[in-house]
Amino acid sequence: MKIHNFNAGPSILPKEVVKKSAQSVINFNDTGLSVLEISHRSMDFLEIIEKTTFLIKRMMGLNEDYAVLFLQGGATLQFSMIPYNLMYKKAAYLDTGFWAYNAIKEAKKFGVVKVLFSGKNINYTSIEKDYHIPCNMDYFHCTSNNTIVGTQMKIFPKTSTPIVCDMSSDIFSRKLDFCQFSLIYASAQKNIGSAGMTIVIIKKEILGKNKKNIPSYMDYKIHIQNNSILNTPNVFSIYTSMLTLEWIENQGGLFVLEKKNQHKAKLLYNEIDKNSLFENKIHEENRSNMNVSFFLKNKDLEKEFNKIWKKENIVGLDGHRYLGGYRASIYNALPLESVQFLIEIMKEFERKFS
Template identity: 80%
Template sequence: MKIHNFNAGPSVLPKIVIKKSAKSVIDFNGTGISLLEISHRSLDFMKIIERTTSLVKQIMNLNDDYTVLFLQGGATLQFTMVPYNLMNKRAAYLDTGIWANNAIKEAKNFGEVKVLFSGKKNNYVYIPENYQIPSKVDYFHCTSNNTIVGTQMKLFPETSIPIVCDMSSDIFSRKLNFHKFSLIYASAQKNVSSSGMTIVIIKKEILDKIKKNIPSYLNYRIHIKNDGILNTPNVFSIYTSMLTLEWIERKGGLSILEEENEYKAQLLYNEIDKNNLFENRIDKNNRSNMNVSFFLKNDNLEKKFNKMWKRENVVGLDGHRLLGGYRASIYNALPIESVLFLIEIMKEFERKFT
């Protein structure tokens, strides 16, 4: 039975990654023991973490000025770790969605937060381009893709201020100049791996600017000093990340994925725009290629539409509980066949109820 998985996270992964990771749970590389049983200090795991680190830097075209950590606590913990490690007095933030707003709330515990823009009053339907980053801030924080509402930053500022970016829901989905960023973090369960692990990519020189006492687990320097293994990491999620990154490498890298993702998204947005029963409320210049939100124009049809798509083995199409409506998360591993299948359901629904 074919399942069309539009879950926002944990979400769809490449089939080959599922198969290999499942096999490793039974017998990892012919060792006779499960991946879940190997020591995180073993040579086998050292090879996994070294390979995964190398792939992250290779795919993002990053040099040795950057270090890669695989931490726990999700992007939510990074809302605290970032200001703890990088804020001396003040930082600048964009409030472009629920998660960006949560990051701002945490940062206020560590100093002054200058909110350069807030889309909260307008339900976060667009992201500005004309904002000024103050010169006297320790860093500028942004969220590249907003999973709940379905907006995405298409441009990033040119600035001498260190840029910190939460890329949880669109990391590895498009080609960017990643050297623009001093710190990138991303929870893995949306586009890379299983839940329980967060990728943190740090330009090492940024850590030399702030001098203060930080609890060990919250201190990036301590993690780096311990080669990213301060405590027992999420071995399974790191291994699955390695497999996913190898899949990206075989596909031809981020340029290929970007083309595929733009194509899938445009097909779906085109159907929403021309279908008489649905609407997208996001500014067209800021529509996400990862999370496509849409709504019925007539709420009375909701039960009928829900029954229709659920009957066709479509899962994960419900909108976020704070927003309602519908959300199709079309991450890297979602095949175009699933997008086309959803479009046919929407067309059929229009034929029946218009």
């Protein structure tokens, strides 16, 4: 039975990754041990973490100026770790969605936060481009893709201020100049691997400037010194991330995946725009290629539409509980076939109820 998985996270993984990781749970690399049983200080695991780090740096074009960490606590913990490590007096933030707003709330506990733009009053339907980053900011924080509402930053500012970016829901989905960022963080359960691990990529020169007495687990420098094994890391999630990165390279890398993701998104947005029963409320220039939100113009039809797509083995299409409507998350591993199938369901629904 074919399942069309549009879950926002934890989300669809490449079939090859699921198969290899399932085999490793029974017998990892012919060791007779499960990957769930190997020591995080064994050579087997050190090889995993070294290869995953290597693949990330190669894919993003980063040199030894950057460190890669594999931490726990989700992107949510980073909302506090970032200001703890980087904020001396004040920082600039963009409020472009629910998670960006939460990051701002946490940062205010550590110092002054200057919000350069907030889309809250317009229900986060667009992202301002004409904002100015004051030169006296310790860093500038943005969220590249807003999972709940379905907006995405297409360009990033040119600034001498260190740029910190939450890429949880669109990392490894497109080609970017990753050297423009001083810190990138992303939770794993979308385009990277299984849930339970967060990748943090740091330009090492930005650390150690605020002279705070930081608790050990919150201190990036200590994690770098300990190669992400200050405590027991999420071995399985790091392993599935390595497999996913290998899959990305086998697909042709970020450039190829970006083209595929753009094509999937364009097909779905075109159907929403021309279908008389549906609408998308996001400004066209800010539409996400990862999370497509849409609504029925007539809410009375929701029960009928829900019945149809669920019967056709589509899962994860419900909108976020704070927003309602529908959300199709079309991450790297979601095949074009699933997008085309959803489009046919929407067309048939229009023929029946328009």
